[in-house]
Amino acid sequence: MKRVFFVLTLLASAFCAAPPAEATLRVVKGEGWAPISGNATAAARERALAAALYDAASRLQSKVRGASQLNTQGRLSEEMSITVAAQLKGYEIIKDGQMGSNWMIVVEAIGEGENEGPCDPNRRVDLDMRHIGIRVAPGIQGHANAAIHEGLARGIEALATGGTYVVADQRFLPPLRGAERNHASSLDYATQVSGALPSQAGYSLSGTIIAEIDRGDYYIAQKTAINVTINLKLRDNFNGVVIANIQEQQVIPGSTTVYGLPRSGFDNLPKVNIAPLFQKVQAALDSVLACKPLRAVVIAKNGNKLVLSAGLDNGVQPGDYFLVNPKGRDSWQILKIEDASAGRAIARPIRPGRQVPVNSLVEMLL
Amino acid sequence: MRKFVPVLALSLLAGGCVSMGGAVPVDAEGNPVPLRGTGYATISVQPGRSANQKQIIAIRAAKISAMRDLAEKIYGAQIDAASSSVQGRMQGDYVRANIEGIVRGARTVKIGLIRKDVYEVVLEVDPQDVAAMRLNPRPVYR
Numbered sequence: 001m002k003r004v005f006f007v008l009t010l011l012a013s014a015f016c017a018a019p020p021a022e023a024t025l026r027v028v029k030g031e032g033w034a035p036i037s038g039n040a041t042a043a044a045r046e047r048a049l050a051a052a053l054y055d056a057a058s059r060l061q062s063k064v065r066g067a068s069q070l071n072t073q074g075r076l077s078e079e080m081s082i083t084v085a086a087q088l089k090g091y092e093i094i095k096d097g098q099m100g101s102n103w104m105i106v107v108e109a110i111g112e113g114e115n116e117g118p119c120d121p122n123r124r125v126d127l128d129m130r131h132i133g134i135r136v137a138p139g140i141q142g143h144a145n146a147a148i149h150e151g152l153a154r155g156i157e158a159l160a161t162g163g164t165y166v167v168a169d170q171r172f173l174p175p176l177r178g179a180e181r182n183h184a185s186s187l188d189y190a191t192q193v194s195g196a197l198p199s200q201a202g203y204s205l206s207g208t209i210i211a212e213i214d215r216g217d218y219y220i221a222q223k224t225a226i227n228v229t230i231n232l233k234l235r236d237n238f239n240g241v242v243i244a245n246i247q248e249q250q251v252i253p254g255s256t257t258v259y260g261l262p263r264s265g266f267d268n269l270p271k272v273n274i275a276p277l278f279q280k281v282q283a284a285l286d287s288v289l290a291c292k293p294l295r296a297v298v299i300a301k302n303g304n305k306l307v308l309s310a311g312l313d314n315g316v317q318p319g320d321y322f323l324v325n326p327k328g329r330d331s332w333q334i335l336k337i338e339d340a341s342a343g344r345a346i347a348r349p350i351r352p353g354r355q356v357p358v359n360s361l362v363e364m365l366l
Numbered sequence: 367m368r369k370f371v372p373v374l375a376l377s378l379l380a381g382g383c384v385s386m387g388g389a390v391p392v393d394a395e396g397n398p399v400p401l402r403g404t405g406y407a408t409i410s411v412q413p414g415r416s417a418n419q420k421q422i423i424a425i426r427a428a429k430i431s432a433m434r435d436l437a438e439k440i441y442g443a444q445i446d447a448a449s450s451s452v453q454g455r456m457q458g459d460y461v462r463a464n465i466e467g468i469v470r471g472a473r474t475v476k477i478g479l480i481r482k483d484v485y486e487v488v489l490e491v492d493p494q495d496v497a498a499m500r501l502n503p504r505p506v507y508r
Contacts, residue, residue, distance in 0.1 A: 026471065035421075055474075062470075064467055064469055066437065080430055
């Protein structure tokens with residue numbers, strides 16, 4: 001009985017497990033007040049700063065518990081508590097001063113929270129389809145070979161209809177190496193000639209399709225099948241890290257012979273259709289890329305206007321906000337999108353005094 | 367066990383959950399609107415040595431109350447009620463409301479005195495944040 005209960009508990013926990021949430025960035029304001037006792041303004045300021053940071057963190061995420069109880073005598077008792085559990089990546093004091101007999105501080109902070117909501121269906125990351133090699137085992141007939149090549153072209157077209165990414169067909173160019181943020185790939189001869197620039201803040205897919213024959217002998221009958229395996233590497237173009245290895249397989253039934261003779265005189269040629277393979281690839285890509293934050297790179301600067309490498313195709317709209325350099329404590333800047341075309345957007349920094357260099361990575365804010 | 371049977375001649379235990387309906391709060395015309403929570407706190411009952419300190423603590427208390435109001439509006443409340451009677455005579459009657467939830471993205475819209483001694487705090491959450499929180503109806507505590 002205990003064993004059954006254990007198995008049921010395991011099953012329940014497996015079904016109830018939530019998918020891993022993506023961290024999302026958010027800019028929040030926090031306000032803190034502290035009374036000044038005597039001349040101890042420094043101590044009051046410190047307390048006000050602590051209160052302001054607490055306030056900012058509470059806006060990111062607060063766990064709230066409350067209970068009200070009405071007893072037989074009609075007496076109401078109420079209790080409530082909040083626990084602040086949020087991580088601030090950096091903050092900046094934007095207002096600091098004495099207000100009457102209190103010290104008041106307002107901070108602006110960047111925080112990281114978990115996005116447990118639905119991923120925005122309008123945001124689509126860039127996906128470069130780079131070289132995908134096809135290796136066909138000897139013995140596979142010419143028509144099957146041709147069908148696999150055609151299947152790849154059709155598969156790429158099918159992938160382009162995916163909702164979570166924008167596909168750029170660059171199969172004639174070699175796989176990306178991860179130095180795209182330095183424009184290394186942009187300066188490649190083939191890239192220059194073809195004009196197919198890699199997306200520096202996007203992702204790229206490259207790999208191989210391998211077709212092999214699987215042969216089985218059963219007394220008087222011989223059965224063959226074609227095993228098609230696709231191995232793809234999904235790479236982050238900005239830092240070169242492989243973020244996913246996608247491997248899918250499809251078995252296509254081949255010919256059957258009896259005593260070395262075809263079972264039927266005609267339809268012995270297997271129909272090779274690898275479309276189901278690409279449906280699996282599409283599902284795998286969706287699961288990896290659907291909740292990725294939308295990133296872009298500053299590709300040009302003209303005075304106070306910045307050109308970003310993402311546009312309407314990626315779901316960027318005028319009025320959206322991007323964060324620059326989210327790693328630095330005080331070096332961050334917020335950009336507001338003023339105009340957008342299909343693949344580009346014009347943004348303007350909204351915080352004074354923070355310069356944004358070309359090639360900076362920016363990330364869309366919630 | 368038999369001893370308790372007459373005492374528990376009639377026991378009624380009710381459990382329910384109040385839910386707040388649709389995923390996104392909307393106005394009368396169906397446009398998404400922010401969700402607001404209001405909380406109140408009395409200044410004079412707060413701990414603190416000076417009037418300033420009591421005032422600041424009262425604001426904090428009102429904010430907690432407003433957070434609770436928001437959590438109730440987002441996730442609903444679990445209502446437990448129990449009544450008991452012995453031989454037709456009412457013995458006990460209690461109602462308990464429990465609220466639990468994680469509130470994200472709440473911003474302060476208003477902090478002000480509504481009477482001499484009472485602070486009011488109004489918090490607001492964007493409709494898309496409300497929808498995201500409601501999609502995760504069981505808050506996860508770590």
